[in-house]
Amino acid sequence: MQLIDLNRTKDIGSSCLSAKIGSFNILFDSGISPKRSGYDALPAFDKLGTTVIDLILISHCHLDHIGSLPYIMKRQQQARVLITQASHIVLPRILNNCVTVMQLQRDEQGIKEYPLYTLADIEALEQHILPMQFGKSRVLRKDNDEITITFFEAGHVVGASSILVEHKHRSIFYTGDVLFRDLKILRGAKWPTRKVDTIITETTRGSTIRAKERSADSETERLIGTIRDTISRGGSVLIPAFAFGRMQEILKIISCARQKNKLQQTTPIFCSGLGYGLIEDFDFISKKLSGVNFRKRITKELKIKIFRGNNPTDIKKQIQEPSIFVLSSGMLVENTSAYNVASAIIDDHKNAICFVGFCDETTPGGELQKYSQGDSFLFKAQNYVAKIAAKFDKFDISGHADREEILKNILTMSPRAVVLVHGEEDSRNWFMDELIELSPSIQVFDMNPCEECLV
Ligand SMILES: [Zn+2]
Ligand SMILES: [Zn+2]
Incomplete structure (x- = not known):
């Protein structure tokens, strides 16, 4: 599998990972960076070159995961967007609000390229969406190839999913943002209890130590x-x-x-x-x-x-x-x-x-x-x-799982390779060190922005 992290910097920015799996060209998420503005806030879509994207798999509707979806869909109109039913319901309201904010920023801060897309672009997304039920697989075909995709509950926020992609004998599990404990309004993550080959994991809290007395x-x-x-x-x-x-x-x-x-x-x-x-x-x-x-x-x-x-x-x-x-x-x-x-x-x-x-x-x-x-x-x-x-x-009531919980759940799935994304350098280093120490046979990849990686 060939991977390119299109997030321009090693941090929580515009989540977007390009993956070539068999004959399928896939994007995992299509976010926008909350810290940057203008075209700079977009993932480095130029790195896609002439690649024709078949599928965009959306983990959840925070803007760092969906904020550039209408922008890329305008340029990749053949792509289908797989998203959970709940995410499908909240998506238009969140993206429409993003357009309003960009319009304000254009007027107040003179960011000429804003808005990066229009309400009509958001409406046009609808015809490309394939809604997904948790736990219910969908098989997609291209030429003589096929791929199976299953969404699992990821806690974190309403509609959030971790995504399993199965191709021939290989399996890839993309965690998205994950929270295992139950919230007052949402059930915690339910990951599959099976072995997978590759896990692409978020690392947000890798450098956060939870004090014992602060549950x-x-x-x-x-x-x-x-x-x-x-x-x-x-x-x-x-x-x-x-x-x-x-x-x-x-x-x-x-x-x-x-x-x-x-x-x-x-x-x-x-x-x-x-x-x-x-x-x-x-x-x-x-x-x-x-x-x-x-x-x-x-x-x-x-x-x-x-x-x-x-x-x-x-x-x-x-x-x-x-x-x-x-x-x-x-x-x-x-x-x-x-x-x-x-x-x-x-x-x-x-x-x-x-x-x-x-x-x-x-x-x-x-x-x-x-x-x-x-x-x-x-x-x-x-x-x-x-x-x-x-x-x-x-107050440490984060919507992200503690690093130890993610690590434990990764190890339960006995992966051959773990790919680190969506976190600062220090946070990724913690996961890297722990994984190498606890399970030396696992290959750990720390993705550098825009660099191709063969996993
Ligand atoms: Zn999130
Ligand atoms: Zn995120």
């Missing part, structure tokens, strides 16, 4: 405690969260805590637009498919309001009483509602900012975590320097 459950309790204490002292709480998945999970955590009287009952709760819109989709998915538990009555129970506001002065005026803001983006990317609220509340010691997921260190969220109370922090997009007075903290 996901105890971290959830600590988050609830921080919210309760902040509101009690008259402050507001900002929880930056990905609009798709994380935001709904946090709302469910708040709802459960309120039912147990662990949180104040009447604190106003604000969400941002995309996350709120997705509540409708999650409700539909919960009714139709198993494994998802999120109904839209939560908006009434929690009296959720949609947040609107840009600059710190206006937002400060809007905050009339202690409130909870569950807003995107999770990494406080510039000009998002979470970024704007952070700039408005950070200079008051009564407030708190609670990070609940991975923050790339080059994003404002990642940068902020290197600072301490008393330091000054520049909100570049607003040309505004704020003195940090608010409490800020990280």
Whole structure:
């Protein structure tokens, strides 16, 4: 099998892996980088040369996995897109929102090539989609060759899958992003219990050590405690969260805590637009498919309001009483509602900012975590320097599995080769060292951007 990682850098960027398996040309995911802009945010599609793509296998609907799908489909119109039923439901809303954001960035930041695709391009995707049920294989043929594809539950986010590709006597398992523990709104990953030849694995948490006393459950309790204490002292709480998945999970955590009287009952709760819109989709998915538990009555129970506001002065005026803001983006990317609220509340010691997921260190969220109370922090997009007075903290309730769990599950499948993708250099190194030590017969490949690799 020939592989090329089209993500331009060794990190969590625009996930896209090109694979030649028999006579099939396949892309695993087609993402966009949250850290870069313009054409630079796309995978290095130019490396495909004249390759005609047959199949695009989508693991899940986070933008780092689907953000460039309409762009590549416009140029590879023969390709078929395989995606789970739940991902198929949320895909248009997430991509349409991406177009809106790109249009804003074109106007505000002068990125001329934005939007990279249109609403019509997203609509045109529909005719290429082959929806997949978990555990139900699909056989695809080309010339005299055939390939079998099966999607498995990957936890992580609604609709997320790990994908098994079988060709002749070979099997390749692409993990996508994976979480084994159950979330409040979603069942954890269910990987096949069989041997596979090659595993292509995410490595997001490879350099993250979970402190023994900080289980996901105890971290959830600590988050609830921080919210309760902040509101009690008259402050507001900002929880930056990905609009798709994380935001709904946090709302469910708040709802459960309120039912147990662990949180104040009447604190106003604000969400941002995309996350709120997705509540409708999650409700539909919960009714139709198993494994998802999120109904839209939560908006009434929690009296959720949609947040609107840009600059710190206006937002400060809007905050009339202690409130909870569950807003995107999770990494406080510039000009998002979470970024704007952070700039408005950070200079008051009564407030708190609670990070609940991975923050790339080059994003404002990642940068902020290197600072301490008393330091000054520049909100570049607003040309505004704020003195940090608010409490800020990280809660380890990540949507990604701990590195040890992924390693254990990889070894259970006795692969001949493991390919490392979707992680920083340090994170990949941890997996590389552990795999070599625990099972020296496994060949480990650390993919370099845009370099061909024969596995
Ligand atoms: Zn993801
Ligand atoms: Zn990802």
